[in-house]
Amino acid sequence: MVGRYAVNFELSGLPSETTDYLVIGSGIAGLYSALKASKLGQVILLTKKKLADSNTEHAQGGIAAAIDEEDSPDLHFEDTVEAGAGLCDPKAVDILVNEGPDRVMELLEMGANFDREGNSIALTREGAHSRRRVLHAHGDATGGEIHSTLVREVRREGLVHIREDHFVVDLLTDKDRCFGVLAIDGKGRLIAYLAKVIILATGGAGRLFKNTTNPEVATGDGIAIAYRAGAQLMDLEFVQFHPTALAIEGVPPFLVSEAVRGEGAYLRNQAGERFMPGYHKLAELAPRDVVARAIIDEMGKTHSERVYLDLSHLDADKVRKRFPTITATCQKFGLDIAKDPIPVAPSAHYMMGGVRTNHHGETNLTGLFACGEVACQGVHGANRLASNSLLDGLVFGDRIIRRSKAIAGTPMINVDYSAINYSQLKDPVQEDIDRLCQNIQEIMWEQVGIVRSGVGLKEALAFFGRWQYLCANRSMDVHSLEAINMLTIGKLMAKAALVRTESRGGHYRIDFPAREDELWSRHIVFHR
Secondary structure, three states, X not given: OOOOOOOOEEHHHOOEEEEEEEEEOOOHHHHHHHXXXXXXXXXXXXXXXXXXXXXXXXXXXXXXXOOOOOOOHHHHHHHHHHHOOOOOOHHHHHHHHHHHHHHHHHHHHHOOOOOEEOOEEOEEOOOOOOOOOEEOOOOOOHHHHHHHHHHHHHHHHOOEEEEOOOEEEEEEEEOOEEEEEEEEOOOOOEEEEEEEEEEEOOOOOHHHOOOEOOOOOOOOHHHHHHHHHOOOEEOOOOEEEEEEEEOOOOOOOOEOXXXXXXXXXXXXXXXXXXXXXXXXXXXXXXXXXXXXXXXXXXXXXXXXXXXXXXXXXXXXXXXXXXXXXXXXXXXXXXXXXXXXXXXXXXXXXEEOOEEEOOOOOEOOOEOEEEOHHHEEOOOOOOOOOOOOHHHHHHHHHHHHHHHHHHHHOOOOOOOOHHHOEEOOOEOOOOXXXXXXXXXXXXXXXXXOOOOEOHHHHHHHHHHHHHHHHXXXXXXXXXXXXXXXXXXXXXXXXXXXXXXXXXXXXXXXXXXXXXXXXXXXXXXXEEOO
């Protein structure tokens, strides 16, 4: 049983700050929301580590938007829904593809330096896209360019008060209204931040898995604190495993962008055979879930821990120019991507599920909004279309600010702080938290990973059941609180995957390999 809070506290005795908008997270969704909110009121942005520690910073491929004459929002809609495997919310997708181009134009107006071909913006095609519609920057450093642009704008305006090294422990609520958060600062002090509007933009939970492209901060904290507060969670069983992460023994997985295949790279198995045409009509450009499972299948057939990306048939100079980040990284390990096969394997990459919101980013808790990877409004369905994630953060971040404008102009809610306290947690217990986190990652990778089964999912749930007692004890530090959050979300993900007795998108059950639209064209929702 997960308790309401992860720490004992008395609100009236804590130091506090008050603001109009409180944004949690410093990826594209958090920075963009904070920048927009700063036009309407005071903004405080809390980030777990530094501003640069987010998935946005590591995004290579690009941002999808129908801005080309030969493209249209309708075509982008069709591709998104097709990739989403029957679970996309059509209205959410319609909003994404129609409002997306305007949001991208805003980035251009801010000075984002996207790559060009002559006087036109260069566009590439990625998996499951029917058109070239993906904007990119510096070849394969799109996320870094967008992130630096937003950071520059946030700092230039000077209206967003940034608090780095702030770990948000829990959301503060009074009945069904959220009015702030508890956070631990860099000195280990517990502080209350109170606000009229709270925006969760904390990213995903890739660090729950042994192999992931995500940075260390992605431990699912935002989803866990929302769950403890009573927010609804949706589609947690749908996790996207990127098919191609650098797979060199002893080297952490490094994303090798979808755009590499979009530009014509082939996937070959250990025997040097190109295998994707045998799995899908789009071959290397099939949806990510199809490519990831095909790679797993080929690795099994050839008794190997990797397959290979082959770009040797492409123009060498163009390859190196188009993918400078990947080129430089591979060079460190003696690989020339234009000539040498790149060893790759799937890695946990993105969560389609998260905190359930409506089309304006509102959760079921008044005052609490969510956008970006932490949120789930149904736009990605069971499998995200490549390069829709950055667009998602912009579009729904914008809609949150428009929706919350009226709230920001009202007085702060009247809360009896003396009545907000918690003392139900037991004394802390000594455990090897590093080892626990490793065990969580191993069980999630093996049993709640790319290929699942009822037996394996029950094994995972038994593991989480054995460690559930930790949630009833006071945690002593941030790392322990991360472990509590990982236990909480891991259990819910495994439970959702066990409940869904079919295969669809990023969720594949070997004991239920067929897609069952009659029974399962619906969402699984959890809340405390």
